[in-house]
Amino acid sequence: MSRIAYVNGRYVPHSEASVHIEDRGYQFADGVYEVVLVHRGKLVDEIPHLDRLDRSLSELQIDAPMPRAPLRQVMREMVRRNRISDGIVYIQATRGVARRDHPFPKNTRPALVMTSRRLAMPDRAKAEEGVAALTIPDIRWARCDIKAVALLPNVLGKQQAREAGAYEAWQVDDEGYVTEGTSTNTWIVTPDGELVTRQIGEQILSGITRATLIDLAAKQGVTFVERRFTVAEALGAREAFVTSATSFVTPITKINDTVIGNGRAGSVAMGILDSYLDYAADAGAS
Numbered sequence: 419m420s421r422i423a424y425v426n427g428r429y430v431p432h433s434e435a436s437v438h439i440e441d442r443g444y445q446f447a448d449g450v451y452e453v454v455l456v457h458r459g460k461l462v463d464e465i466p467h468l469d470r471l472d473r474s475l476s477e478l479q480i481d482a483p484m485p486r487a488p489l490r491q492v493m494r495e496m497v498r499r500n501r502i503s504d505g506i507v508y509i510q511a512t513r514g515v516a517r518r519d520h521p522f523p524k525n526t527r528p529a530l531v532m533t534s535r536r537l538a539m540p541d542r543a544k545a546e547e548g549v550a551a552l553t554i555p556d557i558r559w560a561r562c563d564i565k566a567v568a569l570l571p572n573v574l575g576k577q578q579a580r581e582a583g584a585y586e587a588w589q590v591d592d593e594g595y596v597t598e599g600t601s602t603n604t605w606i607v608t609p610d611g612e613l614v615t616r617q618i619g620e621q622i623l624s625g626i627t628r629a630t631l632i633d634l635a636a637k638q639g640v641t642f643v644e645r646r647f648t649v650a651e652a653l654g655a656r657e658a659f660v661t662s663a664t665s666f667v668t669p670i671t672k673i674n675d676t677v678i679g680n681g682r683a684g685s686v687a688m689g690i691l692d693s694y695l696d697y698a699a700d701a702g703a704s
């Protein structure tokens with residue numbers, strides 16, 4: 419079965435899908451995106467993802483390429499046509515095609531593309547083993563709350579992690595506080611058992627998975643606080659993990675050369691992963 423992409427109103431074979439060379443997403447990274455998890459054929463946290471897409475678009479003064487109701491239909495059609503049970507839908511909207519010139523073009527229609535692909539749900543036994551992270555300076559811009567396609571620093575950071583045999587790079591601000599991963603939000607559990615993640619602000623993306631997990635942690639009675647934490651605090655943490663629509667809850671058992679906790683995934687991370695999997699299979703899917 420061939421993969422299908424959606425490009426500006428048309429469903430086309432993925433191998434033939436293309437946009438114009440003067441799309442401003444290509445030339446200026448002048449666009450935004452979303453990655454929505456699909457589990458058992460249903461979209462997880464669809465509405466918060468679309469709310470965040472609207473917000474990103476409005477921060478960049480890009481008109482919505484399509485009203486929400488048909489957009490939701492296209493997302494479902496992508497899941498159906500690509501026969502996705504577990505996977506993702508990727509949505510990208512840019513300011514559109516115009517002669518290369520820095521100011522916003524007039525009368526240009528925003529462009530919309532969508533792809534969908536399979537992604538395996540996490541394997542619990544593998545998650546227990548954990549993965550490594552390294553810390554790197556956060557060299558991104560001052561509006562990381564906008565889910566812009568301008569991801570070059572993130573790409574460089576992730577590559578650095580992979581070359582060091584690590585799963586993720588934890589970006590660190592000028593004051594020594596962890597901001598977030600290159601494509602994930604970052605969390606620790608302190609030696610006192612307090613779950614900590616950085617507060618929302620312009621330095622990080624307001625993760626949809628993050629928000630869902632905060633609710634789920636509260637239901638489990640986990641003590642939780644939103645505040646920034648330093649690299650030193652992370653190295654001394656009992657647990658560490660990262661979250662996103664594609665990383666779910668991924669325990670981190672080593673940061674740089676330091677083993678976190680006992681070197682295995684902790685009970686808070688695994689408890690939250692379990693409740694997230696239940697949530698994705700049920701309440702959060704539509």
Ligand code: PDD
Binds near residue numbers: 602625628662
């Ligand atoms: N990334 N922080 C950054 C910088 C991200 O790129 C992402 C998501 C997150 C987590 O957000 P959410 O829980 O809504 O997925 C945090 C997506 C998955 C990506 O770029 O592929």
